Amino acid sequence: MNEFTRSESGLHVPKKKVTRRSMLAAMGGAATVPMLYGCGVGTGGGGDDAGSANGAGEVTGSFDWKALKGESIKILQTPHPYQQAFQPLLKEFTELTGIEVQADLVAEADYFTKLNTELAGKTGAHDVFMTGAYFIWQYGPPGWMEDLKPWIENSAATSDEYDFEDIYEGLRTSTRWDFEKGSELGTGGQWAIPWGFETNVVAYNKKEFDARGIALPETFDDFIQLANDLTDRSQNRYGVAFRGSKSWATIHPGFMTQFTREGAKDYTAEGTTYTAAMNSDKAVDFTKKWVDLAKSAGPTSWTTYDYPQCTGDLGNGNAMMVYDADSATYPKQKAGASAQAGNLAWYPGPAGPDGSYATNLWTWSLAMNAASKKKQAAWLFIQWATGKEAMNKATSSTFADPVRASVFDGSFKQTLGEFPGYLETFEKVIDSTKIQFTPQTKFFETTEDWAVALQDIYSGADAKSRLDELAKANTSKINA
Numbered sequence: 001m002n003e004f005t006r007s008e009s010g011l012h013v014p015k016k017k018v019t020r021r022s023m024l025a026a027m028g029g030a031a032t033v034p035m036l037y038g039c040g041v042g043t044g045g046g047g048d049d050a051g052s053a054n055g056a057g058e059v060t061g062s063f064d065w066k067a068l069k070g071e072s073i074k075i076l077q078t079p080h081p082y083q084q085a086f087q088p089l090l091k092e093f094t095e096l097t098g099i100e101v102q103a104d105l106v107a108e109a110d111y112f113t114k115l116n117t118e119l120a121g122k123t124g125a126h127d128v129f130m131t132g133a134y135f136i137w138q139y140g141p142p143g144w145m146e147d148l149k150p151w152i153e154n155s156a157a158t159s160d161e162y163d164f165e166d167i168y169e170g171l172r173t174s175t176r177w178d179f180e181k182g183s184e185l186g187t188g189g190q191w192a193i194p195w196g197f198e199t200n201v202v203a204y205n206k207k208e209f210d211a212r213g214i215a216l217p218e219t220f221d222d223f224i225q226l227a228n229d230l231t232d233r234s235q236n237r238y239g240v241a242f243r244g245s246k247s248w249a250t251i252h253p254g255f256m257t258q259f260t261r262e263g264a265k266d267y268t269a270e271g272t273t274y275t276a277a278m279n280s281d282k283a284v285d286f287t288k289k290w291v292d293l294a295k296s297a298g299p300t301s302w303t304t305y306d307y308p309q310c311t312g313d314l315g316n317g318n319a320m321m322v323y324d325a326d327s328a329t330y331p332k333q334k335a336g337a338s339a340q341a342g343n344l345a346w347y348p349g350p351a352g353p354d355g356s357y358a359t360n361l362w363t364w365s366l367a368m369n370a371a372s373k374k375k376q377a378a379w380l381f382i383q384w385a386t387g388k389e390a391m392n393k394a395t396s397s398t399f400a401d402p403v404r405a406s407v408f409d410g411s412f413k414q415t416l417g418e419f420p421g422y423l424e425t426f427e428k429v430i431d432s433t434k435i436q437f438t439p440q441t442k443f444f445e446t447t448e449d450w451a452v453a454l455q456d457i458y459s460g461a462d463a464k465s466r467l468d469e470l471a472k473a474n475t476s477k478i479n480a
Contacts, residue, residue, distance in 0.1 A: 069098030239297030254323030261352030
């Protein structure tokens with residue numbers, strides 16, 4: 001694995017440039033990689049297509065961006081700042097490769113329903129698609145996703161300049177899994193390439209904090225106290241916004257980040273058997289504090305809140321802090337974007353009792369449809385879109401949190417002058433930023449159940465009893 005060090009500016013950069021060739025050498029190295037996969041590296045994890053040949057094995061010779069000139073591919077995306085940043089650059093991909101790209105957009109509310117249907121139907125209608133890392137746990141085991149590891153390792157399919165390990169380690173490992181129950185992330189196939197990501201920290205109203213001489217709280221108990229002190233319902237002002245809707249997405253940002261920092265875990269694994277642990281003593285104690293915080297210093301309509309409402313309240317000056325994705329709060333600081341633009345700042349949020357800054361992430365990634373009939377062209381597109389040159393250009397527009405250390409240290413850093421604390425916060429948490437959930441195929445169902453339990457506790461249910469009930473049900477579901 002590549003190691004990172006800090007530059008003179010304090011940013012994380014690779015100790016040395018690691019090209020695809022040097023990565024292969026470190027892995028036991030094969031300069032003639034194409035032949036290694038002729039024996040059939042499987043696609044998918046356990047579906048009907050498992051064990052069939054990966055398309056990478058068919059690519060031989062010298063790497064050439066123009067190898068498929070005249071080809072065309074279709075990609076499926078949902079509107080998002082990452083997608084919007086790359087849209088104007090698609091013509092540059094066509095100029096580089098001679099491959100035409102048709103980009104189809106589907107609103108996020110319908111996106112995963114369409115994607116699920118298409119992948120299950122194995123039509124290969126779209127060659128490349130946007131996906132979140134958690135979705136790999138659902139789409140990978142049936143054999144719907146192409147393992148990209150053989151493509152990365154094939155010298156005929158991948159440019160020497162690709163430098164895969166320039167992508168932050170926590171992101172690379174969060175998109176790898178062997179689909180075996182009980183296995184941690186970071187083993188098995190590379191099912192997607194991270195494209196953009198979000199780390200979950202605290203944005204706050206710096207103008208208000210400075211005016212009142214408020215110090216940033218270092219522990220969770222101090223954070224709770226400050227949020228309560230900042231709350232004045234008569235002034236329509238409250239301490240901290242975080243998500244509370246009946247969705248799995250309520251659990252993954254601030255909640256899962258602080259839950260982990262406080263030393264709690266979602267599941268424990270013994271062999272291939274999982275045991276839900278969201279009813280442990282640490283988990284119950286944290287959950288009670290989190291829900292009480294929502295009542296005393298959160299939005300009054302907390303059970304309906306997702307990130308747009310949270311960041312909207314921060315931008316309007318109603319919420320003094322938001323514990324959510326950094327790139328969700330980032331736009332509110334841009335001139336003219338909100339009433340509080342220019343008044344915001346960032347910090348990592350409270351550390352755990354042992355000083356932990358473990359942070360959960362979300363990453364939009366690019367994946368290849370295992371049913372695609374144009375896999376080499378699809379890989380050229382993924383390789384280009386996640387490469388240094390395109391990402392540097394995208395970062396100069398609306399893109400946030402590039403996945404590459406070299407891009408963050410380069411072009412992205414130049415955009416952060418008007419965002420106090422953003423750079424320092426990123427540096428503080430990046431080494432501890434990864435998916436903090438245990439990978440499992442019932443993630444969405446069981447995590448939404450977790451959000452329902454939070455709402456029940458908010459409504460008056462006993463925390464210990466309700467979490468015992470949740471843990472029993474989730475243990476049964478994921479071991480079924």
